[in-house]
Amino acid sequence: MSEARPRRGRPRDTDVDQRVLAAARETIETHGYAGLSVDAVAERAGVAKTTVYRRWPGKAWLVADLTSRLQEEAGLEVTGDIRADLARHTVKIAAGLVAVGPALVADLTAAMANDPEFGATMRARWARRRQLAVEALDQAVRRGEVDPGLDPATVVDQLVGPLYYRLLFTDDPLTPEYAERLVDSVLGPPPHPEGPSHP
Amino acid sequence: MSEARPRRGRPRDTDVDQRVLAAARETIETHGYAGLSVDAVAERAGVAKTTVYRRWPGKAWLVADLTSRLQEEAGLEVTGDIRADLARHTVKIAAGLVAVGPALVADLTAAMANDPEFGATMRARWARRRQLAVEALDQAVRRGEVDPGLDPATVVDQLVGPLYYRLLFTDDPLTPEYAERLVDSVLGPPPHPEGPSHP
Amino acid sequence: MSEARPRRGRPRDTDVDQRVLAAARETIETHGYAGLSVDAVAERAGVAKTTVYRRWPGKAWLVADLTSRLQEEAGLEVTGDIRADLARHTVKIAAGLVAVGPALVADLTAAMANDPEFGATMRARWARRRQLAVEALDQAVRRGEVDPGLDPATVVDQLVGPLYYRLLFTDDPLTPEYAERLVDSVLGPPPHPEGPSHP
Amino acid sequence: MSEARPRRGRPRDTDVDQRVLAAARETIETHGYAGLSVDAVAERAGVAKTTVYRRWPGKAWLVADLTSRLQEEAGLEVTGDIRADLARHTVKIAAGLVAVGPALVADLTAAMANDPEFGATMRARWARRRQLAVEALDQAVRRGEVDPGLDPATVVDQLVGPLYYRLLFTDDPLTPEYAERLVDSVLGPPPHPEGPSHP
DNA sequence: TCGTAATCGAGACGGTACGTCATGTCTTGTT
DNA sequence: AACAAGACATGACGTACCGTCTCGATTACGA
Numbered sequence: 001m002s003e004a005r006p007r008r009g010r011p012r013d014t015d016v017d018q019r020v021l022a023a024a025r026e027t028i029e030t031h032g033y034a035g036l037s038v039d040a041v042a043e044r045a046g047v048a049k050t051t052v053y054r055r056w057p058g059k060a061w062l063v064a065d066l067t068s069r070l071q072e073e074a075g076l077e078v079t080g081d082i083r084a085d086l087a088r089h090t091v092k093i094a095a096g097l098v099a100v101g102p103a104l105v106a107d108l109t110a111a112m113a114n115d116p117e118f119g120a121t122m123r124a125r126w127a128r129r130r131q132l133a134v135e136a137l138d139q140a141v142r143r144g145e146v147d148p149g150l151d152p153a154t155v156v157d158q159l160v161g162p163l164y165y166r167l168l169f170t171d172d173p174l175t176p177e178y179a180e181r182l183v184d185s186v187l188g189p190p191p192h193p194e195g196p197s198h199p
Numbered sequence: 200m201s202e203a204r205p206r207r208g209r210p211r212d213t214d215v216d217q218r219v220l221a222a223a224r225e226t227i228e229t230h231g232y233a234g235l236s237v238d239a240v241a242e243r244a245g246v247a248k249t250t251v252y253r254r255w256p257g258k259a260w261l262v263a264d265l266t267s268r269l270q271e272e273a274g275l276e277v278t279g280d281i282r283a284d285l286a287r288h289t290v291k292i293a294a295g296l297v298a299v300g301p302a303l304v305a306d307l308t309a310a311m312a313n314d315p316e317f318g319a320t321m322r323a324r325w326a327r328r329r330q331l332a333v334e335a336l337d338q339a340v341r342r343g344e345v346d347p348g349l350d351p352a353t354v355v356d357q358l359v360g361p362l363y364y365r366l367l368f369t370d371d372p373l374t375p376e377y378a379e380r381l382v383d384s385v386l387g388p389p390p391h392p393e394g395p396s397h398p
Numbered sequence: 399m400s401e402a403r404p405r406r407g408r409p410r411d412t413d414v415d416q417r418v419l420a421a422a423r424e425t426i427e428t429h430g431y432a433g434l435s436v437d438a439v440a441e442r443a444g445v446a447k448t449t450v451y452r453r454w455p456g457k458a459w460l461v462a463d464l465t466s467r468l469q470e471e472a473g474l475e476v477t478g479d480i481r482a483d484l485a486r487h488t489v490k491i492a493a494g495l496v497a498v499g500p501a502l503v504a505d506l507t508a509a510m511a512n513d514p515e516f517g518a519t520m521r522a523r524w525a526r527r528r529q530l531a532v533e534a535l536d537q538a539v540r541r542g543e544v545d546p547g548l549d550p551a552t553v554v555d556q557l558v559g560p561l562y563y564r565l566l567f568t569d570d571p572l573t574p575e576y577a578e579r580l581v582d583s584v585l586g587p588p589p590h591p592e593g594p595s596h597p
Numbered sequence: 598m599s600e601a602r603p604r605r606g607r608p609r610d611t612d613v614d615q616r617v618l619a620a621a622r623e624t625i626e627t628h629g630y631a632g633l634s635v636d637a638v639a640e641r642a643g644v645a646k647t648t649v650y651r652r653w654p655g656k657a658w659l660v661a662d663l664t665s666r667l668q669e670e671a672g673l674e675v676t677g678d679i680r681a682d683l684a685r686h687t688v689k690i691a692a693g694l695v696a697v698g699p700a701l702v703a704d705l706t707a708a709m710a711n712d713p714e715f716g717a718t719m720r721a722r723w724a725r726r727r728q729l730a731v732e733a734l735d736q737a738v739r740r741g742e743v744d745p746g747l748d749p750a751t752v753v754d755q756l757v758g759p760l761y762y763r764l765l766f767t768d769d770p771l772t773p774e775y776a777e778r779l780v781d782s783v784l785g786p787p788p789h790p791e792g793p794s795h796p
Numbered sequence: 797t798c799g800t801a802a803t804c805g806a807g808a809c810g811g812t813a814c815g816t817c818a819t820g821t822c823t824t825g826t827t
Numbered sequence: 828a829a830c831a832a833g834a835c836a837t838g839a840c841g842t843a844c845c846g847t848c849t850c851g852a853t854t855a856c857g858a
Binding site: 033034102103105106107109110112113114123126127130149150151154155157158160161162163164165166168169170171178181182185186188189 | 313383
Binding site for chain 1: 817818819
């Protein structure tokens with residue numbers, strides 16, 4: 001990736017990325033998302049607009065970068081207990097979405113729909129995460145850990161889709177409990193040590 | 200509902216709405232969603248821009264109106280067979296979303312997030328539809344038609360949420376089959392009283 | 399002028415003119431001249447915009463009407479003492495201009511320049527007043543009352559022109575003293591009973 | 598005066614000013630003053646509207662700039678013969694006003710009355726010119742070159758005021774002869790040291 | 797007394813321009 | 828090269844007037 005690069009000329013100021021991203025976050029906090037213009041961010045970061053565009057191809061990419069740092073990495077941990085794994089995963093994603101907030105997500109969505117290249121990139125990024133969850137679930141199905149009638153891809157959509165839906169299209173809060181309820185809803189109620197649902 | 204108003208002043212030209220909406224639809228079809236400016240729509244409709252703004256507070260409201268007409272009215276029909284009712288409903292919503300297309304949906308989403316008033320209005324509009332489905336499912340639960348462990352609101356989210364999710368965030372197509380699969384996935388496989396498909 | 403007119407139909411509401419003009423004056427006082435729109439005036443007068451346009455061909459004509467009522471009729475009184483007559487006349491015009499104010503005058507000026515018909519009408523209206531002054535002065539010249547080298551038309555312009563000039567283009571106030579000074583300046587200093595300027 | 602500025606950022610395209618002003622002049626010539634919109638000028642100049650607004654705060658300022666270039670610089674030349682100096686000056690101003698035309702002048706006047714800041718700026722600009730003439734005349738008075746009873750400021754108003762008055766409020770033409778007649782009218786007929794025209 | 801004609805209130809409508817905002821590119825001089 | 832500064836093209840936004848129009852509801856006069 002970083003092949004010896006001869007790197008002629010003045011080297012890049014290393015903390016510019018941080019300053020810009022911080023400025024973006026602060027701008028959103030103080031002036032709301034609507035006030036997030038590249039000009040404003042650059043000025044707040046004490047950086048020229050040119051410098052911003054040298055690092056990110058456009059506003060959408062900058063925002064995408066910002067959001068991916070706001071979310072903790074929602075990598076799926078596979079422990080063998082698929083229900084718990086999915087629950088943790090779903091809760092993490094929900095938390096990430098809440099941290100980022102509806103405005104950012106919505107704007108990125110619009111950018112994805114209007115800029116094909118950006119859309120493809122973002123979709124690919126998320127596809128990987130989704131694929132991991134699907135595979136884990138698929139293996140659990142094969143292991144007989146969950147109802148064999150379930151389609152793994154559909155189930156995963158039914159875990160993640162409602163998160164975005166709630167965030168963007170309803171007034172209801174996106175809580176960890178909600179995320180867990182989603183898991184129970186598709187996988188069926190969890191078995192209890194004492195007194196299972198089907199005695 | 201409010202047909203009793205005294206009707207003062209010059210009445211609105213009845214087909215202006217139609218002309219504007221038609222012009223908007225045509226503009227999107229020919230120039231893509233990105234080319235949809237209020238100026239362009241007004242000109243194409245043979246109408247003054249001010250006339251457009253008299254009827255719709257802004258571009259977003261016009262587009263929202265347009266989309267709600269592009270979707271067939273996804274009113275939930277209650278027949279007593281909740282599974283079939285929900286399936287039909289979900290398929291309809293999916294078809295509506297496909298008809299409207301990701302770009303429109305995404306942009307409206309962004310508008311909702313940036314204009315609080317618009318967001319509130321749209322959310323309220325959809326909340327009604329959602330409420331109907333929740334209530335129908337709730338009654339089916341009480342009737343014992345479906346698993347009593349299911350939370351109606353969560354289930355409905357798991358039917359509708361994935362539709363938006365697929366449309367906006369994945370490359371996978373949004374088909375009627377997918378919509379039906381969602382129903383089966385949360386409600387469990389359909390019972391086969393008289394002869395299953397593969398006996 | 400008012401030839402027997404059959405006067406069919408509903409007669410005009412007699413005090414509408416007054417109400418509209420009053421509303422115009424009030425609007426200027428409270429919202430400044432910039433806020434003087436026909437809509438605003440009509441609303442304030444409790445009158446429909448149509449009604450305004452039925453009486454005045456356009457905004458400029460309304461404003462012209464308003465100004466002519468703000469100025470007291472500056473008809474030239476001829477007493478035989480041309481210097482005193484012109485002084486009184488000039489002072490009256492100055493007072494009228496001050497009462498009307500620069501904004502109104504300026505806007506009427508612009509309207510005159512942009513609407514030929516309106517311009518012609520207004521010019522004709524003032525031409526009469528000007529002609530009277532010129533004739534009075536001309537007779538005084540013939541009577542030997544003033545310097546025979548003076549051109550009456552030029553002198554009158556040098557009395558009235560500076561009034562508009564001061565009002566519109568300088569910061570200096572338009573006082574009665576200034577108006578009188580103008581007369582002295584062109585006609586030479588007034589003769590004194592005891593001790594003339596050239597003993 | 599301020600040529601010492603560090604010159605940061607991309608320098609302004611030097612001929613943009615020229616192109617815009619030329620476009621404005623041409624637009625007025627072809628489409629009349631009424632057709633002078635900032636949009637039209639910008640397009641004709643091959644320049645973005647924003648670029649116009651970067652240089653001139655608004656339409657009025659642009660037009661004002663244009664007019665000041667249409668008038669040849671009416672700086673007062675002081676030769677010692679005050680009568681000739683003032684005559685030349687007055688003729689120049691008259692010529693400038695004619696070149697600019699009543700419509701422009703009238704509209705600028707209206708702009709001055711409606712936008713206080715613009716008005717103040719324009720008044721200040723002209724005040725300098727006026728002050729110069731007043732001072733020159735004042736010195737001539739002290740030198741005994743003209744009637745000591747004359748008030749310099751009043752006289753200057755009586756030279757310039759009638760020019761505007763004729764241009765804007767009468768149908769009479771604004772000729773050089775008229776301008777010269779104004780001078781004779783206030784200063785008295787010119788002395789004929791060596792042989793008058795009609796002895 | 798009843799119809800006819802004009803007035804009035806209300807507000808829709810076409811038209812035109814305004815000034816603003818944000819994106820992303822480009823052009824300087826400076827480090 | 829990277830960087831700061833800022834000019835520039837582009838394109839849309841929403842607003843404000845103007846003057847015209849189309850309704851329904853009045854209000855007189857004349858047949």
